[in-house]
Amino acid sequence: MTMAAVELNCVTKSFGDVQVIKGVSLAIRKGEFVSLLGPSGCGKTTLLRMIAGLEKVTTGSIIIGGTNSTRLPPERRDIAMVFQSYALLPHLTVRENVMFPLRMRRLGRKDEQQRRVDEVLEMVQLGHLANRRPRELSGGQQQRVAVARAVVSRPQVLLLDEPLSNLDARLRESMQEELIQLHRQTGLTTVFVTHDQEEALSLSDRVVLLNEGRIEQEGAPTDLYSAPATPFSASFMGSSNLLDVQIEAAKGAPCATLAPGSALPLEPGCAAAGPATITFRQEDVQLLPADAEEGILATVETRLFLGSRIRYVITAGAHRFRCLASPGHSFAAGQAIRVRIPPGRIRVIGRTLA
Amino acid sequence: MASHREDWAIAAPGLLLLLLAFLVPVGSILALGVRTEGGEFTPAYVIRFLTEPYYLGISWRTIKLSVVITLVCALVGFPFAYIMARVGPRLRLWLVILITLPLMTSVVVRTFGWMVLLGRGGLVPDIMRSLGLVRRNYTLMHTEVAIVVGMVQILFPFMVLSILGVILRMDPRLEEAARVMGCTFLQSVRRVVLPVATPGIVAGSLLVFTLSASYFITPSLLGGARLPVLAGSIYETATRTQDWPFAAAQSLILFTAVLLLLFPYIRLTRKAGG
Ligand SMILES: Nc1ncnc2c1ncn2[C@@H]1O[C@H](COP(=O)(O)OP(=O)(O)OP(=O)(O)O)[C@@H](O)[C@H]1O
Ligand SMILES: [Mg+2]
Numbered sequence: 125m126t127m128a129a130v131e132l133n134c135v136t137k138s139f140g141d142v143q144v145i146k147g148v149s150l151a152i153r154k155g156e157f158v159s160l161l162g163p164s165g166c167g168k169t170t171l172l173r174m175i176a177g178l179e180k181v182t183t184g185s186i187i188i189g190g191t192n193s194t195r196l197p198p199e200r201r202d203i204a205m206v207f208q209s210y211a212l213l214p215h216l217t218v219r220e221n222v223m224f225p226l227r228m229r230r231l232g233r234k235d236e237q238q239r240r241v242d243e244v245l246e247m248v249q250l251g252h253l254a255n256r257r258p259r260e261l262s263g264g265q266q267q268r269v270a271v272a273r274a275v276v277s278r279p280q281v282l283l284l285d286e287p288l289s290n291l292d293a294r295l296r297e298s299m300q301e302e303l304i305q306l307h308r309q310t311g312l313t314t315v316f317v318t319h320d321q322e323e324a325l326s327l328s329d330r331v332v333l334l335n336e337g338r339i340e341q342e343g344a345p346t347d348l349y350s351a352p353a354t355p356f357s358a359s360f361m362g363s364s365n366l367l368d369v370q371i372e373a374a375k376g377a378p379c380a381t382l383a384p385g386s387a388l389p390l391e392p393g394c395a396a397a398g399p400a401t402i403t404f405r406q407e408d409v410q411l412l413p414a415d416a417e418e419g420i421l422a423t424v425e426t427r428l429f430l431g432s433r434i435r436y437v438i439t440a441g442a443h444r445f446r447c448l449a450s451p452g453h454s455f456a457a458g459q460a461i462r463v464r465i466p467p468g469r470i471r472v473i474g475r476t477l478a
Numbered sequence: 479m480a481s482h483r484e485d486w487a488i489a490a491p492g493l494l495l496l497l498l499a500f501l502v503p504v505g506s507i508l509a510l511g512v513r514t515e516g517g518e519f520t521p522a523y524v525i526r527f528l529t530e531p532y533y534l535g536i537s538w539r540t541i542k543l544s545v546v547i548t549l550v551c552a553l554v555g556f557p558f559a560y561i562m563a564r565v566g567p568r569l570r571l572w573l574v575i576l577i578t579l580p581l582m583t584s585v586v587v588r589t590f591g592w593m594v595l596l597g598r599g600g601l602v603p604d605i606m607r608s609l610g611l612v613r614r615n616y617t618l619m620h621t622e623v624a625i626v627v628g629m630v631q632i633l634f635p636f637m638v639l640s641i642l643g644v645i646l647r648m649d650p651r652l653e654e655a656a657r658v659m660g661c662t663f664l665q666s667v668r669r670v671v672l673p674v675a676t677p678g679i680v681a682g683s684l685l686v687f688t689l690s691a692s693y694f695i696t697p698s699l700l701g702g703a704r705l706p707v708l709a710g711s712i713y714e715t716a717t718r719t720q721d722w723p724f725a726a727a728q729s730l731i732l733f734t735a736v737l738l739l740l741f742p743y744i745r746l747t748r749k750a751g752g
Contacts, residue, residue, distance in 0.1 A: 176654075176658055177657075177658075178654050178657070178658070197657070197662075197663075198654070198657040198658045199657055199658075199659075199660045199661055199662055203658060204658060204659070205655070205658045207651050207654070207655060209649060209651055211649060211651040211652050211654070211655035213652060213655070213656070213670060214652075214674060215673040215674060215676075224656075224659050225659035225660055228656075228659050228660035228661050228665065228669075229659070229660035273659070277659075277660075
């Protein structure tokens with residue numbers, strides 16, 4: 125059995141009477157990059173802070189590097205954390221900030237510490253700003269100092285709480301690339317909190333989707349993206365459509381009936397007849413002219429030009445869904461069209477609860 | 479450039495008021511100290527003050543007491559302000575009320591209170607006697623300790639409130655970051671909170687020092703005639719001997735000393751302000 129770098133066993137957390145983490149078990153392998161993804165308020169930060177020791181665990185246990193750390197204070201855990209607000213010490217220079225964990229944890233001799241700090245500052249390309257104070261840096265530079273300060277002590281686990289959310293879109297993309305690079309160089313076990321599914325999908329080895337204090341689904345990014353297991357996963361993984369339909373298994377191949385006379389064909393044997401929820405991705409919806417041979421009749425409700433793509437909101441009977449199309453063919457708002465979705469791209473994700 | 483002129487325009491009414499209500503009266507009093515009756519310049523009063531051992535003794539006591547009072551306020555005020563900043567907002571409100579409430583009663587009344595507590599047969603000597611620390615008939619009245627105790631009580635809120643303001647503005651994540659980087663709780667207070675709160679401590683110390691150097695009611699009542707301080711001496715000179723020019727000269731010296739203290743302070747805050 126290989127030892128996990130971090131292991132959460134049935135961890136719960138209550139603030140007063142309110143339970144915000146409702147039993148989370150998770151094993152993170154050494155060197156793995158795991159994202160905690162979920163909507164605002166689902167408990168991502170709370171979970172991360174419990175791993176860091178900044179929040180007491182109500183029940184359950186947390187094991188870091190084989191040591192039961194459930195009751196250890198933060199300074200006795202071998203971790204490092206990047207805060208959303210960076211939390212750089214304002215009275216220290218960049219170099220002193222990066223040196224701080226080495227000094228406090230008494231890691232290595234003074235000259236070794238110096239060398240390591242220089243090394244890490246080079247890695248994040250901040251060598252030339254080493255003697256500035258945090259307030260004399262841009263947001264992106266501060267962010268890099270925070271990352272440098274976290275990796276310098278080579279902790280068992282690196283925790284990041286939405287470290288990129290204060291950056292503008294372009295900077296965020298380049299920082300994402302740098303983080304991947306950094307993870308490859310250092311091989312640190314990383315737990316990354318975000319509410320941005322694209323960020324989670326592009327950065328991580330594994331995505332853990334949280335919903336109201338529970339793990340909704342976990343898996344490799346491609347699995348989560350292409351095979352959401354629940355309606356929540358499907359809708360949260362973004363750009364997915366969810367429709368409550370009636371499955372009819374007439375004449376062999378089943379189909380999903382949106383309205384009388386308008387049914388989407390499904391793959392044979394994928395669901396039994398009855399009410400159900402289907403999901404399909406925006407980019408899998410194909411729009412055809414109204415006089416086409418196949419597809420169901422629908423109407424364009426709105427049309428949004430996004431640059432590389434066009435987003436349509438389509439109505440078919442009482443149903444609405446979104447479609448992401450390349451700008452090649454164009455339909456106007458209000459226009460009648462036909463819609464086709466490849467049967468293999470539609471997933472039936474259980475009975476509707478309603 | 480234009481913005482500079484606008485700054486001045488905005489500040490002008492305030493500056494004018496300051497000029498009329500503060501600088502003119504204070505200036506004319508201070509001028510009294512360096513002028514003969516005929517209106518010519520003379521350093522005679524200042525020289526008299528600086529050469530008489532009695533007045534030098536008073537100055538030394540004033541400085542010594544002010545330093546001790548400031549130190550006690552800072553040493554007790556910092557942990558107190560830190561605790562106030564870290565408790566919930568309700569309890570904090572109550573604590574703020576608790577420490578500012580004394581400000582709403584007259585200083586004279588509070589000082590009389592201390593006289594009762596510290597005097598012969600008062601609560602404090604009684605307790606000390608029952609602990610076997612002192613003999614009967616022991617009194618704390620007319621000692622420098624009494625002055626320090628009375629003054630600390632009066633000036634404590636100024637110190638606490640100016641430190642509290644800085645700590646409340648500080649990002650609480652800084653302490654958590656320090657903990658995650660290997661600091662124990664006390665180390666995080668010492669290495670993060672203390673440096674970040676320094677401007678507040680300096681501002682509070684300045685307030686407490688200048689106020690205690692220029693207070694006279696409490697030191698006079700608690701210290702008595704044998705332990706005069708500069709402000710008390712100014713008051714005595716002006717009211718009892720009615721030697722106005724000499725009282726003005728003493729004020730000038732107190733004023734200058736406080737001003738001299740301000741310059742390093744401005745330097746310090748400018749450095750802290752980056
Ligand atoms: N100190 C606290 N006291 C009481 N409730 C808290 C406390 N901290 C968090 N909560 C509650 O716990 C829940 C989870 O909060 P948490 O900060 O972990 O969410 P999150 O997933 O990080 O959200 P976001 O994406 O907005 O940062 C929320 O409902 C929040 O109101
Ligand atoms: Mg959060």
